[in-house]
Amino acid sequence: MTELDQRLRIRDKARDLFMQYGIRTVSMDDIANAMGMSKKTLYQWFADKEELVFEVMKGQIEWSESACDSFRSVSANAIEELFRTMEMVEEMFANMNPSVLIDMQKYHPKAFGLFTRHKYSYIYNVIRENLIWGIKEELYRADIDVDIITNYRLACMLLPFDPSFMGKQKLSMAAIEQQITEHYLFGIATLKGHKLILKYKEKRHKSSLHGKTK
Template sequence: MAIIIDNKARIREKAKELFIQLGLRRVSMDDIANSVGMSKKTLYQYYTDKETLVAETIEMILKSNSINCETCREKAKNAIHEGFLATASVSDMMRHMNPVLLLDMQKYYPLAYKKFLQFKEDFLYNFLRHSLEWGVRDGLFRKDIDVNFVSRLRLESIHLPFQLSFYDAMKTDLGTLQEEIFILYLYGIATPKGTKMINKYRIEKQKPFTDDNK
């Protein structure tokens, strides 16, 4: 049983690398088998179809992201610091991500896309809402903002870099686009006290969390 679990984890990790680089649709089971160093017949002993592998790999990525977000919250000094830490962590991964990944998921892999939507609504929305409420309490974000509305606005803005027409027009990587959108979002809701804090953290570049510095 331990060998099976280990091999499945190894397959998912290699699949993740290929999916991030190339998107979901362009990667075949042959590609994954070759990357892992096993025959396709052996691969099918662990994953009988690509849709299941895609769904479990996306679930692995989402779980890792949620853990990173919680780690950022634990280490953050305030809501703005939390946002910078979380954005640095996500942007680091997204610098190497193919923007077609989300579109592929939506069009061709409904099970994986359902997991993504559930993560977005159940975890990410509440994470953003908590951060806004924290910032308002500390006087970093304006008291007149509608927390539910702004949480939703920020949540949906995360999709923007994955719009291929927008991505192509901006001529930069997904990570940089996410960082710039995040900065504009912060300045739009910040108090004068919060603006000073934003300027401070922009100068003090935040490092993404790794196994070495968690």
């Protein structure tokens, strides 16, 4: 096994633990035990937890950017692209502890800075380009202010991580994100877009039912 392979194995195990339990509660001892190695050996690969958290976030960003790039290339229209993105985000949220972003912001500023730059550069551009695409196709309303709605969408995407918003919500983060995204979509769509949204929703519903009956 190469050095890179070993670092990736440790990074991936740390990611799984962070997503399940949150970043703060998972120690380097926990990660070492999960890997079946001593903490001394773990520190030979990563200098400290800060470096490991940064590498986990870097890996997640690279993975999500690759997925989003592919969605744009294979989607027939802006609404299909957004549905593909929504499914990816919901899948992530389904297995993510809601404290992950809060822990990162409080205790790992370098990793949180990386995420923030990703949010306001890559994600911002993906949302903005999707809006422009949808307007050109007459699926989104021509009267919307693209920059305002892009920033609005950015803010809404992270609401499931906000304790003051979540309150006593009984729905999962994934279910809440679905509701938020659909509200956003119907708000920007034309009548032509509404019909297409309903078509994709029905297709997704049937796919979900098919998956449950397998």
